């Protein structure tokens with residue numbers, strides 16, 4: 644049995660699909676009882692658990708050989724992951740595949756990298772096998788601004804520099820390989836897409852896919868932070884996101900990792916294909 648936390652989320656949902664395609668026994672976890680039936684309709688077991696409630700986390704892990712552990716970017720994410728790691732250890736889970744972030748390590752200088760690192764180091768100390776799945780920016784983040792791209796023909800560039808965007812389905816496929824295969828224990832898998840694209844490049848791809856002119860508008864860090872806070876994000880997380888974006892103009896998000904093709908034996912998905920597949924979302 645493989646328990647998937649965050650099973651309705653950006654990486655967890657495609658992971659459940661991939662694991663089921665591989666014939667694995669999957670227990671999908673949600674904190675929201677109204678989402679249980681949709682998960683069961685996929686053909687897996689589904690349970691509720693909350694990262695703040697250790698007893699529910701233990702129930703979710705009971706009898707599982709391995710788990711996928713991811714939480715949303717949340718100010719309490721370290722405590723939430725810690726609760727789930729303890730539940731996994733208590734219930735005898737053998738292998739934890741944990742979603743963190745590219746560059747997370749004890750040497751990380753960025754807040755999110757340090758936070759992810761704390762849980763990585765904690766997991767290493769438990770004696771359970773571990774694999775870290777460390778992605779860069781998700782292509783799916785572009786959907787957050789699909790409405791304004793469709794309405795105004797403007798792509799708001801919060802990075803100001805090139806990034807090697809990765810498709811969350813590739814993250815899921817690599818996590819599935821680590822959960823069902825062998826040889827991934829003790830590895831940190833850095834994940835990017837196959838190319839680094841700047842804001843102007845993304846606007847050009849959007850224009851091509853939609854057949855309409857999409858222009859690139861730079862976003863000031865303060866405006867970006869204010870927008871995130873207005874959308875309900877906690878100020879501490881918004882500050883960490885802006886801090887992460889601030890390294891893009893120096894090219895630090897442009898490095899390419901070959902993990903997706905190394906693990907899966909096929910190229911990583913391209914942003915142009917992601918945008919083409921989601922064309923309808925970017926058209927008014």
Ligand SMILES: NC(=O)c1ccc[n+]([C@@H]2O[C@H](COP(=O)([O-])OP(=O)(O)OC[C@H]3O[C@@H](n4cnc5c(N)ncnc54)[C@H](OP(=O)(O)O)[C@@H]3O)[C@@H](O)[C@H]2O)c1
Nearest residue numbers: 649651652653654673674675693694715716744779780781
């Ligand atoms: N987005 C990026 O570009 C990016 C880049 C690098 C790293 N990351 C990292 O990736 C992680 C996010 O991954 P993701 O996008 O796959 O996650 P996500 O979609 O943001 O969230 C996963 C799921 O967590 C569940 N959840 C929320 N509160 C919960 C609670 N209290 N108890 C139990 N479950 C709860 C939600 O599902 P239910 O509502 O069904 O409970 C949600 O669907 C973060 O750690 C972030 O730092 C993100």
